[in-house]
Amino acid sequence: MLHSMRPTVWVLGDQLSPRWPAWLAEHGLGPDNARLLCIESERKLRARPWHRHKLILVLSAMRHFVEEMRRRGFDVEYRRAPTFLAGLRAHLRQHSVDRLIVMRPNTWQGAQFTSRLEQTLGLPVEVWPNRFFLAGPSDLGTARSPLMETFYRKMRRRTGFLMDGPQPVGSRWNWDAENRRPPRKDWQPADLPAIAAFPPDEITRQVIEEVARIDTAWGRLDGFALPVTRADALAFYEDFLVHRLPAFGPYQDAMLSGRPWLFHALISPLINIGLLEAGEVCAAAEQRWRDGRAPLNSVEGFIRQVIGWREFMYAVYWREMPALRGMNALGAVRPLPAFYWSAETEMVCLRECVQSVWERGYTHHIQRLMVLCNFAMLAGVDPHAVNDWFLSTYVDAYDWVVTPNVIGMGLFADGGIVGSKPYAASANYIHKMSDYCAGCRFNPRQRVGPNACPFNALYWDFVIRHAGLLGRNPRTSMAVKTVRRMNGADVAALRAQAASFLEHLAG
Ligand SMILES: Cc1cc2nc3c(=O)[nH]c(=O)nc-3n(C[C@H](O)[C@H](O)[C@H](O)COP(=O)(O)OP(=O)(O)OC[C@H]3O[C@@H](n4cnc5c(N)ncnc54)[C@H](O)[C@@H]3O)c2cc1C
Ligand code: SF4
Known part of the structure; x- marks a missing residue:
């Protein structure tokens, strides 16, 4: 069958807005003169240990989007392919396409990919401005x-x-x-x-x-x-x-x-x-x-x-990428502890949070920031390992939102672009803001000893290790002053407690 030449609009899996018909109409496009395409890439589905609910959400939402657009009269192709590029090439072989339209992806890597598409495919490619956000880097x-x-x-x-x-x-x-x-x-x-x-x-x-x-x-x-x-x-x-x-x-x-x-x-x-x-x-x-x-x-x-x-966060991401992803201002190198995957830890706060991530790919903001990231920062875990874990395991995770939240807000690995101080806290914060400590074998009030909560020694060890940086910042200098008032034996005991805990932390 002979098809007339038409543009194909490639709709990405995180761009499933009901507004597409209206956006297309602004360009004189509609069911009669444009075709829609969604691609499921096998490589993408296996690119990381994605949370299963995230895969279900995105794939099912894409398929429902396709159904909806078909109901609204569009010719929509839903294509499974080994990669996005293979999917695009197969689509172009089977249809008469005069140009490809894609909205600029939300993430930096995606935008790199689409910016090269015209050359890669040998076909005119229009990259439309992204319509999913209200602000951008110039607003910072x-x-x-x-x-x-x-x-x-x-x-x-x-x-x-x-x-x-x-x-x-x-x-x-x-x-x-x-x-x-x-x-x-x-x-x-x-x-x-x-x-x-x-x-x-x-x-x-x-x-x-x-x-x-x-x-x-x-x-x-x-x-x-x-x-x-x-x-x-x-x-x-x-x-x-x-x-x-x-x-x-x-x-x-x-x-x-x-x-x-x-x-x-x-x-x-x-x-x-x-x-x-x-x-x-x-x-x-x-x-x-x-x-x-x-x-x-x-x-x-x-x-x-x-x-x-x-x-x-979106604006910071676009201003700071690609450097943001590689930042490690605190020089943290420890591997991610195994319990981030298994939830096998005696620390109830961390166990509850990891279990919730396993169950539904979700915890709320404070659990992400003050439990999961706080622990990783205090323990000196490599920011890239933490970023990869958040990107893989959460149902709402995309590079544009994970990277500034983890590298910036959560770990201070950006040296203070996103936040003016590290969100570092001892057990006191978790004890005050949760019911976790009541069921925990550790004591949030103790700093040293077999029952002392690990967050305490790790917190003071962190303050001691980064005293130069924290002492210069009026928002954190108080903690440094407190350490300087401690006697040598107390400081040594805290450091030994932290070292012993970290030594037994399985990566
Ligand atoms: C280490 C870390 C990792 C994070 N990873 C993600 C992520 O993968 N995806 C994600 O969308 N958010 C992420 N956030 C931000 C925030 O924690 C989540 O957006 C929020 O917890 C989502 O749950 P909710 O919809 O119940 O949010 P609510 O508390 O009900 O807030 C409403 C909405 O506000 C927005 N929001 C709030 N805080 C932020 C923020 N710091 N950055 C971006 N949006 C925010 C979200 O869209 C959220 O849905 C992360 C934060 C931290 C500290
Ligand atoms: S005592 Fe420490 S490890 Fe246990 S739940 Fe409280 S903060 Fe977490």
């Missing part, structure tokens, strides 16, 4: 260490969220001081909302069967219940707005055994593949406050995560 200003708070206020003014003319509603930009409560001891099961579950349909069940055969994958296979369509993503988000947003703010940093999500939204897997948009989730959250159904500290806290931190 020129400082080496841009301030997130300055960036965030700019984003508030630009988007108009929670603004009263030029002023923030409630006359404050930031309600963080209200948002640091530990978990309540009197919480009953009924106080802790479940998360909405979407049982797998036929397409997802088929994907689960296929993912079961990917022997390089990690994480639990069963129990997948995330939304994979736009309609279900909206329903999932609505469930957060109604049941968890009101308490989101105060308990944003709290950690509770068996409840990794607590009052968090769990929407990062969905926003990161285009099923939800940053602007729409913020608008809906703001509306809850305007309707008197959620307090301002919760709504502001949530909006700051989305148009503040999320956009900030």
